[in-house]
Amino acid sequence: MKNIKSAIVFILGIGTLAACKHDKSLFVNPNSPTTATPQTLLTSAEVSTINTYEGDLNRSAGILIQHSVGALAQAEGTQVYSLPQSLFDNQWSQIYQTLETAELLKLNFAAKDPYYAGIADIIMAMNWGLCSDLWGDIPFSHALSIDSVKFPTYDAQQLVLNGLIGLLDSGIAILSNDSLVNGYVPATDDIIFGGSRPNWVATAYTLRARYLNRFSNKSNYDPATILTDLSKGIQSASQNCMGIHGNSGTEDNQWYAYIQSRSYIVASLPFVDSLMLRPTDQRLYYYYAACDTCTLGGVNGSPVDNVTTQDISLWGNYLAAAASTPTPIVTYFEALFIKAEVEARTGDSTNAALDLNKAIMENCNEVTAGTYSGTDIATYTASTANLGRIMYEKWIAMFGQTEAYDDYRRTGLPALTPNPQGTLSVIPKRYPTPDQESNSNPNAPIPSLISPVWWAQ
Numbered sequence: 001m002k003n004i005k006s007a008i009v010f011i012l013g014i015g016t017l018a019a020c021k022h023d024k025s026l027f028v029n030p031n032s033p034t035t036a037t038p039q040t041l042l043t044s045a046e047v048s049t050i051n052t053y054e055g056d057l058n059r060s061a062g063i064l065i066q067h068s069v070g071a072l073a074q075a076e077g078t079q080v081y082s083l084p085q086s087l088f089d090n091q092w093s094q095i096y097q098t099l100e101t102a103e104l105l106k107l108n109f110a111a112k113d114p115y116y117a118g119i120a121d122i123i124m125a126m127n128w129g130l131c132s133d134l135w136g137d138i139p140f141s142h143a144l145s146i147d148s149v150k151f152p153t154y155d156a157q158q159l160v161l162n163g164l165i166g167l168l169d170s171g172i173a174i175l176s177n178d179s180l181v182n183g184y185v186p187a188t189d190d191i192i193f194g195g196s197r198p199n200w201v202a203t204a205y206t207l208r209a210r211y212l213n214r215f216s217n218k219s220n221y222d223p224a225t226i227l228t229d230l231s232k233g234i235q236s237a238s239q240n241c242m243g244i245h246g247n248s249g250t251e252d253n254q255w256y257a258y259i260q261s262r263s264y265i266v267a268s269l270p271f272v273d274s275l276m277l278r279p280t281d282q283r284l285y286y287y288y289a290a291c292d293t294c295t296l297g298g299v300n301g302s303p304v305d306n307v308t309t310q311d312i313s314l315w316g317n318y319l320a321a322a323a324s325t326p327t328p329i330v331t332y333f334e335a336l337f338i339k340a341e342v343e344a345r346t347g348d349s350t351n352a353a354l355d356l357n358k359a360i361m362e363n364c365n366e367v368t369a370g371t372y373s374g375t376d377i378a379t380y381t382a383s384t385a386n387l388g389r390i391m392y393e394k395w396i397a398m399f400g401q402t403e404a405y406d407d408y409r410r411t412g413l414p415a416l417t418p419n420p421q422g423t424l425s426v427i428p429k430r431y432p433t434p435d436q437e438s439n440s441n442p443n444a445p446i447p448s449l450i451s452p453v454w455w456a457q
Contacts (some may be wrong), residue, residue: 036104036108038105038108038109038113038116038184038189039184039186039189040189041101041102041104041105041108041109041116042105042116042119042120042186042189042190043189043190043191044101045098045101045102045105045120045123046123046190046191046192047191048094048097048098048101049098049123049126049127049329050192050243050244050245050327050329051094051254052091052094052095052098052127052130053126053130053243053327053329053401053402054243054253054254054255054327055091055094055254056087056088056090056091057088057091057130057134057402057431058400058401058402059075059258059265060075060078060083060087060088060431061134061402061404061405062265062399062400062404062405063075063078063079063265064078064081064405064427064428065395065404065405065408065416065427066268066270066271066304066416067268067271067399067400067404068265068266068267068268068271069265069266069267069268069269069301069302069303069304069307069312070264070265070307071263071264071265071266071302071307071308071309071312072262072263072264072309073262073264074087074264075264075265076264076307079304079307079419079422080419080421080422080423081418081419081422081423081424081427081428081449082423083428083431083432083449084432084435085432085433085434085435085438085446086434086435087431087432088431088432088434089434089435089436092131092135092434092436092437093436095127095130095131096143096144098123098127099124099127099128099143099144100144100145102120102121102123102124102127103120103124103144103146105117105120106120106121107146109184112182112183112184113182113183113184113185114174114177114180114182115174115175115180115182115185115186115197116182116184116186117174118170118171118172118173118174118175118197118200119171119175119186119190119200120171121167121168121170121171121174122167122168122171122200122203122204122207124164124167125164125165125167125168125171125204125207126207126329128140128160128163128164128167129161129164129207129210129211130402132157132160132161132164132453133214133402133406133453134402134430134431135430135431135433135453136157136430136447136453136454137154137155137156137157137160137445137454138154138155138157138160139152139153139154139155139441139443140155140159140160140163141153141155141159141163151441151442151443152441152443153443154443154444154445156454157453157454157455158454158455161211161214161215161455164211165208165211165212168204168205168207168208168211169208171200171201171204172201172204172205175197175200175201175204176197176201191244192241192242192243192244193241198239199239199241201232202232202233202234202235202239203233203234203239203241203330204233205229205230205232205233205234206229206230206233206234206241206330206334206335206338207330208229208233209226209229209230209233209335209338210330210334210338210403212225212226212229213226213338213341213342214406214410214455215455216341216345216410216411217410217455217456217457218455223342223345223346226338226342227339227342227343230335230338230339233335234330234331234332234335235332236332237331237332237333237362237365237366239332240328240330240331240332240366241328241329241330241331242326242327242328242329242331243326243327243328243329244326245323245324245325245326245327246323246324247323247324249323251323251324252323253319253320253322253323253324253325253326253327255315255319255320255325255327255400256319256320256321256322256323256325257323258320259314259315259320263309263314266301266302266309266312266313266314267287267288267299267300267301267302267312267313267314268301268302268304269300269301269302269303269304270301270304270416270417271287271301271396271399272284272288272299272300272301272313273301274392274396275287275396278377280376280377281364281374281377282364282368282371282372283318283363283364283367283368283372283396283399284299285299285316286316286317286318286367286368286369287315287316287318287319287367287399287400288301288313288314288315288316289313289314289315289316289317290313291311291312291313291314293310293311294311294312294313299313300312300313301313304417304419305419305420305421306421317369318367318368318399318400319399319400327400328366328400328401331362331366332362333359333362333363333366333397334397334398334403336355336356336358336359336362337355337356337359337390337393337394337397337398339351339355339359340352340353340355340356340359340385340390341387341390341391341394343355344385344386344387344390345387349382349383349385349386350382352382352385352390353380353381353382353384353385356378356380356385356389356390356393357378357379357380358378359393359394359397360374360377360378360393360397361373361374361375361378363397364377364378367397367399387411387413388413388414391407391411391413391414392413392414394407395407395408395413395414408427409429409430409452409453409456410455410456424449424450426450428449428450429449429450429451429452429453429456430447430449430451430452430453431449432446432449433445433446433447
């Protein structure tokens with residue numbers, strides 16, 4: 001993972017930029033306003049995006065949808081649905097810092113190095129999408145420093161979705177144009193794909209499908225367009241968009257670093273029990289590590305309402321094998337699950353079953369590094385591949401990704417039992433407005449945690 005240290009230094013040099021920008025002087029590092037290269041900016045934006053997709057936003061979502069149990073410190077609060085407004089201040093800031101970096105890349109280099117701008121569009125869509133998924137309405141149309149808006153308004157989530165899809169369209173158009181003249185082209189500074197424009201285009205189309213599928217509860221849901229996008233999107237695991245890591249301390253996979261230093265989350269009994277319903281499903285032993293004191297040396301999970309860390313498993317090799325372990329952001333198995341869902345919704349049960357089985361097998365191969373194919377559990381037929389089963393299988397497969405939380409809120413599936421010890425009677429349906437926003441931006445709303453975001457209504 002080259003240029004990581006310089007990327008992190010640059011991110012810090014940009015300053016503590018958040019959604020509430022006050023003037024253009026905050027937009028550029030005042031110590032070196034013209035010396036940042038497209039290479040440094042791209043690496044910075046990618047490192048920060050990976051950091052966001054692996055960090056506390058993800059871990060908290062996993063607690064809420066019972067992939068894990070919060071046992072200590074702030075995770076213990078999340079376990080009982082106590083989410084203070086200060087909980088995600090840093091993560092909110094980082095998302096907007098990343099957006100500022102990507103926008104700076106476009107402003108300074110789109111004319112001479114358009115392929116950098118194309119990747120920046122896709123990175124921005126990733127960050128806008130994650131932010132809106134978790135908070136609903138967010139500062140969007142006038143949120144960045146270039147707009148010089150002191151108190152940005154909060155745009156409706158539907159507008160944000162349309163805007164990020166527009167960014168994906170822009171990125172696809174730029175990166176698909178072989179005739180564009182570039183002074184520099186992305187290479188090793190693109191730590192995710194090494195400068196592969198086809199892989200970025202495939203990722204963008206799959207992201208389009210992901211976000212168009214958010215409209216599944218709405219009258220303008222467009223299954224045909226989703227299927228078309230998927231046909232142009234990621235077609236094999238070799239094209240997966242992954243968080244890539246090196247071996248130095250500044251390059252660590254965050255799951256690995258977190259488990260090594262702060263074992264505040266442990267295996268979830270409901271999730272462990274779900275995997276054990278099919279004893280041959282080997283993903284259990286990659287999601288979680290066997291503990292020496294667990295029953296028969298196996299995997300144990302903690303109940304969600306009577307939390308314990310005694311004889312309970314921690315994370316396994318899938319996400320936390322080593323500091324350099326890659327982590328999923330947008331994958332082929334996700335694309336197949338989306339396809340199966342769309343087909344089930346449109347009555348194409350035969351293809352829904354075929355694609356659901358493919359999705360399960362792709363996920364099993366990915367999780368176990370090819371040691372378990374999943375053919376023995378991928379046995380759905382046209383009569384059994386209904387929406388409930390598709391979302392249940394996707395919940396198991398999307399371990400460690402916020403997409404599982406998004407799907408649960410959008411569909412209500414699988415039918416999870418909320419923690420009876422929780423401060424709320426239901427699983428929270430959004431993240432709290434960050435303190436920094438409610439304290440500094442008079443336009444910031446403070447919706448209830450049980451108020452669903454727009455696409456989940």
